[in-house]
Amino acid sequence: GNSVTQMEGPVTLSEEAFLTINCTYTATGYPSLFWYVQYPGEGLQLLLKATKADDKGSNKGFEATYRKETTSFHLEKGSVQVSDSAVYFCALSEKNTDKLIFGTGTRLQVFP
Amino acid sequence: GAVVSQHPSWVICKSGTSVKIECRSLDFQATTMFWYRQFPKQSLMLMATSNEGSKATYEQGVEKDKFLINHASLTLSTLTVTSAHPEDSSFYICSASAEDLYEQYFGPGTRLTVT
Numbered sequence: 001g002n003s004v005t006q007m008e009g010p011v012t013l014s015e016e017a018f019l020t021i022n023c024t025y026t027a028t029g030y031p032s033l034f035w036y037v038q039y040p041g042e043g044l045q046l047l048l049k050a051t052k053a054d055d056k057g058s059n060k061g062f063e064a065t066y067r068k069e070t071t072s073f074h075l076e077k078g079s080v081q082v083s084d085s086a087v088y089f090c091a092l093s094e095k096n097t098d099k100l101i102f103g104t105g106t107r108l109q110v111f112p
Numbered sequence: 113g114a115v116v117s118q119h120p121s122w123v124i125c126k127s128g129t130s131v132k133i134e135c136r137s138l139d140f141q142a143t144t145m146f147w148y149r150q151f152p153k154q155s156l157m158l159m160a161t162s163n164e165g166s167k168a169t170y171e172q173g174v175e176k177d178k179f180l181i182n183h184a185s186l187t188l189s190t191l192t193v194t195s196a197h198p199e200d201s202s203f204y205i206c207s208a209s210a211e212d213l214y215e216q217y218f219g220p221g222t223r224l225t226v227t
Contacts, residue, residue, distance in 0.1 A: 004155070036218075043116060043205070043218035044156075089156070098144060098209060100216065102156040
């Protein structure tokens, strides 16, 4: 079945460091891919998405590129801030469905 | 943006009792609501999908008689955990979507502890 694998955390970085959180997926067909973020005490929020191969999703300085050949959707940010500290979830949905399949989440801690 | 709330945020109940969790869309009408369960350090697992006014569709392995879902209005869905046992202790998260929103909006979650 379809699944999402993302790196375990926590990821601990200093402010302004470069961030990569790896995400790979297994799916039949061509799913849509998502990154969600959960700040402390809040619900999951959609951070960015990509719906087809080679698409790049971007938001708030974060980027991720849909790589079909490596079945990956790695999240990157060039310079993290303390306010980026949160849990990040990679997810996929099959075409024409609303169902989301999530990875386990990666906690990011950014220190000043 | 669209806001989804859950109540309560945290509940403790005794084994054998039932507990109800509410999920509300505060500023939009949710045609579809989803219920997820999350164990520590694990993924969110979809339990069921509910459309307003119709019966919920449960994922494989989820006991529909144990996890009762009602979506009686376009702004409210409830999850009732019946005859709860310690193994039901978990973090329950709901989300809501509408035809014109193109994404799911998530509530903050409810932590259930069964003693």
